[in-house]
Amino acid sequence: MQIKESSEVYDVIIVGSGAGGGMATKQLADAGFNVAVVEAGPFFDPADPETMTQLKWAYESPRRGKATKFRNFGAYDMAYGGFSVEGEPYTVEKGTEFRWFRSRMLGGRTNHWGRISLRFGPMDFKHKDVDGLGENWPISYDDVKPYYDKVDKLIGVFGTNEGLPNDPDGFFLPPPKPRLHELFYINGAKKSGVPVIPGRLSMLTKKINNDRGVCFYCGQCSRSCSVYADFSAGSCLIFPAQKSGGKVKLFVNCMVREVTTDSEGKATGVSYISKDDRKEYKLRGKVVVLAASACSSARILLNSKSKQHPNGLGNSSDVVGKYLHDSTGASRAGFVPDLMNRKVSYNEDGVGGMHVYSPWWGDNSKLDFPRGYHIEVGGGMGNPNYGFAMNPNDFNQFFGLKVGGYGDSLRDDVKKYYGSVVGMAGRGESIARKENYCEIDPTTVDEFGIPVLKFNYKHSEYEIKQAKHMQDTFEEIIHNMGGQPIGDKPGAERDYGLHPPGDIIHEVGTTRMGDDPRTSVTNKFNQLHDVDNVFIVDAGPFTSQADKNCTWTILALSWRASDYIIEQLKQQNI
CATH class of the missing domain: 3.50.50.60 (FAD/NAD(P)-binding domain)
Structure with a gap:
């Protein structure tokens, strides 16, 4: 040819x-x-x-x-x-x-x-x-810090300097305020000794140059920004x-x-x-x-x-x-009754992502797995589309609540329950192994x-035990929020809900x-x-x-x- x-x-x-x-x-x-x-x-x-x-x-x-x-x-x-x-x-x-x-x-x-x-x-x-x-x-x-600093300044990232030894500070733009579901998460996490700090996301909350605009809180960042x-x-x-x-x-x-x-x-x-x-x-x-x-x-x-x-x-x-x-990745969601029948009286605007998150807090020397994970938080009342976070089957099956139907009853239930689900996702470190x-x-x-x-890839016991720790933490925080976990807690037979390799797209x-x-x-x-x-x-x-x-x-x-x-x-x- x-x-x-x-x-x-x-x-x-x-x-x-x-x-x-x-x-x-x-x-x-x-x-x-x-x-x-x-x-x-x-x-x-x-x-x-x-x-x-x-x-x-x-x-x-x-x-x-x-x-x-x-x-x-x-x-x-x-x-x-x-x-x-x-x-x-x-x-x-x-x-x-x-x-x-x-x-x-x-x-x-x-x-x-x-x-x-x-x-x-x-x-x-x-x-x-x-x-x-x-x-x-x-x-x-x-060796890398000077380039992290340059990237912060060139691209822009919001957050706060916290002085955490292994979660380095940077040059941050002002972070957006926590939304209501995130305030619930903050309270629930702190009861379990899990720290919560403002998220660190590369979205402009302040003007940095003439080529780029400032986030106007449409919350649709996964669509890429016009x-x-x-x-x-x-x-x-x-x-x-x-x-x-x-x-x-x-x-x-x-x-x-x-x-x-x-x-x-x-x-x-x-x-x-x-x-x-x-x-x-x-x-x-x-x-x-x-x-x-x-x-x-x-x-x-x-x-x-x-x-x-x-x-x-x-x-x-x-x-x-x-x-x-x-x-690694595992997740869980919970229904929080106190978030029902919401009036949008508290700020629900925000970026297309989390306003707060939990950096790793554990001491692995006292745990049965090495390396840690952070927790990402989801929920709120963003613009719904197909599959948005109110599944009538979940409410009917797990909470004994008659939810759904057609016409006015469906509309009423959407208003009642939409925004009452808070989700958590763990994202953690796996060990590099030659056999993968x-x-x-x-x-x-x-x-x-x-x-x-x-x-050719298999998770090791390290990653599976880490996922178990995630699930235990998620369930405890949901209960601390006054919520009820949705669905059965993943057990050993399901590797504690651990996502398949590659699924987190961080290869x-x-x-x-x-x-x-x-x-x-x-x-x-x-x-x-x-x-x-x-x-x-x-x-x-x-x-x-x-x-x-x-x-x-x-x-x-x-x-x-x-x-x-x-x-x-x-x-x-x-």
């Missing part, structure tokens, strides 16, 4: 346009380099009236916003893709489990994520020193890089097959399949930056085989794809002829960072040990996850790696 090769040689080719790719695009373009961004999905701008869904009512959707196979979180959740992407299968080893979420659009997952923007703490980078499990990062919090008040990589990083004169060329609907190399094994660019004409093309570049997501970048490396790299690019250690791990991994499936390709990933570790090329894939600057002009700036290089969401650390490490790339290019070292 004839492959069309570009005549232009870019300074940097970036694969993926989410958090890591967006940050690298802005920093490298602002530094004057000629950048090509290759994205597997279409162009997307949340301010475009043709695609903007932020201010539409649920009844304007043919399914009232209901989820579909290819819009897993509903029609108004701005993620093109999901756990199933048509024509792009993946396989799972029998007896194991993994759910792989992919977002195929400019900006990637940053268009729909919860914007929970937490720094890793000092202990998170050196946790092996605490409990002997996993490995320490080759860098410390002090005034750019929340953080999405396209609106906050890529578009400003283009606007400021940066040399940025976008290649959308382009599925990268591999990183191409020369006779010395050095990267020369990438090859991709255009989804528009199904032809293969090659881009040439001095540096290749992979930011396609932890598993997608591993897939590209494993498919980039050559005489010089017979085991896949950067894989002389045989570690690419290994140490895959996702955040993804690899190339030798028998399956996608619709573009590219070999797909096969997953990390497939191209782990380390000082030893025999046991890691990248060095402390996200640079491949084996090929010095290839970098990875998604969550693949994470040596370990924390009990925090990973996006803020992806952004900080991508900025740090970009500074290193700029320095190396100027010195002509790569």
Whole structure:
């Protein structure tokens, strides 16, 4: 097959346009380099009236916003893709489990994520020193702190400085006030000795520049923001890089097959399949930056085989794809009678996410599991759509209340019970283990002829015991609120409600960072040990996850790696 090769040689080719790719695009373009961004999905701008869904009512959707196979979180959740992407299968080893979420659009997952923007703490980078499990990062919090500070100031995040040792303070915008259901949660949590502090979300509660608006509390951030008040990589990083004169060329609907190399094994660019004409093309570049997501970048490396790299690019250690791990997750909801028959006399406005949360408070040395989790809080009286938080069957089955029906009786019950349910979700740290991994499936390709990933992943007893602790905590807090848990408490036979691996969409570790090329894939600057002009700036290089969401650390490490790339290019070292 004839492959069309570009005549232009870019300074940097970036694969993926989410958090890591967006940050690298802005920093490298602002530094004057000629950048090509290759994205597997279409162009997307949340301010475009043709695609903007932020201010539409649920009844304007043919399914009232209901989820579909290819819009897993509903029609108004701005993620093109999901756990199933048509024509792009993946396989799972029998007896194991993994759910792989992919977002195929400019900006990637940053268009729909919860914007929970937490720094890793000092202990998170050196946790092996605490409990002997996993490995320490080759860098410390002090190495990353200057970049966390920069990310806070560039993007904006609300919160408060609390002086917590492993939940570092930052540069925060004013947080929104707690809503009524959150006040109930605060009281219930404090009775159990669980701390509650203002949430830390990357949504602008105050003007920070002329390119972005301020949150006006429509509460629909998962739709992506038409005034750019929340953080999405396209609106906050890529578009400003283009606007400021940066040399940025976008290649959308382009599925990268591999990183191409020369006779010395050095990267020369990438090859991709255009989804528009199904032809293969090659881009040439001095540096290749992979930011396609932890598993997608591993897939590209494993498919980039050559005489010089017979085991896949950067894989002389045989570690690419290994140490895959996702955040743990379990949840519970409760009915709080005191929240019935609500008059909207207390402020119900707010962002599309939690105004308060509970950082990890436990002492693992006194518990039967290592590592911790934080608690996210949901509830209130936001704009309902299909499946909103008032299921008549729950009220009828678990509380003996006759709820529902048709016409006036249904309307009356909605007014009576809507807003009376409070939910809690735990998000915690799992241990990185070599036996959890993804690899190339030798028998399956996608619709573009590219070999797909096969997953092999099992939770350990550590994660299951952590989920039990979550459930015990949730139930206690619900009772403290004067509420009644909805449904039976998940037991051992259900792994205490622990979500399947991948379900939390925080997968990390497939191209782990380390000082030893025999046991890691990248060095402390996200640079491949084996090929010095290839970098990875998604969550693949994470040596370990924390009990925090990973996006803020992806952004900080991508900025740090970009500074290193700029320095190396100027010195002509790569």
